[in-house]
Amino acid sequence: MDLKTAKANIGIKKYFATAFFSQQAAEKALKAMALEKLREPMKSHNLLELAKKIKAPHEIMRCLIELNPDFIISRYPDAANGLPYELYDLKKAKQKAAYSGKVLKWVKEWIKK
Numbered sequence: 001m002d003l004k005t006a007k008a009n010i011g012i013k014k015y016f017a018t019a020f021f022s023q024q025a026a027e028k029a030l031k032a033m034a035l036e037k038l039r040e041p042m043k044s045h046n047l048l049e050l051a052k053k054i055k056a057p058h059e060i061m062r063c064l065i066e067l068n069p070d071f072i073i074s075r076y077p078d079a080a081n082g083l084p085y086e087l088y089d090l091k092k093a094k095q096k097a098a099y100s101g102k103v104l105k106w107v108k109e110w111i112k113k
Contacts, residue, residue, distance in 0.1 A: 002028060066095070
């Protein structure tokens with residue numbers, strides 16, 4: 001649902017929200033995979049840390065590098081060094097949703113195995 005919400009926010013030009021929900025979708029997918037694979041809950045919001053624990057491939061790591069900062073930057077002006085809604089545009093929002101989609105696709109394929 002987070003990825004659907006991210007994509008819906010593109011339609012209403014809330015690009016910062018697209019970034020946040022894209023990050024959330026990836027985070028929740030990684031945590032679900034970690035729980036299934038490692039049998040331990042992961043409490044971090046750091047996508048790279050989560051991905052290393054579950055040994056994500058390089059292509060997925062590249063997506064996560066792009067999504068990782070959005071947990072904070074998309075929400076907090078002090079972390080963004082500006083207004084979050086001014087930092088994202090249509091192109092960035094579409095990229096964030098695409099990165100998240102790749103992560104979710106990878107997790108779903110792993111689950112099917």
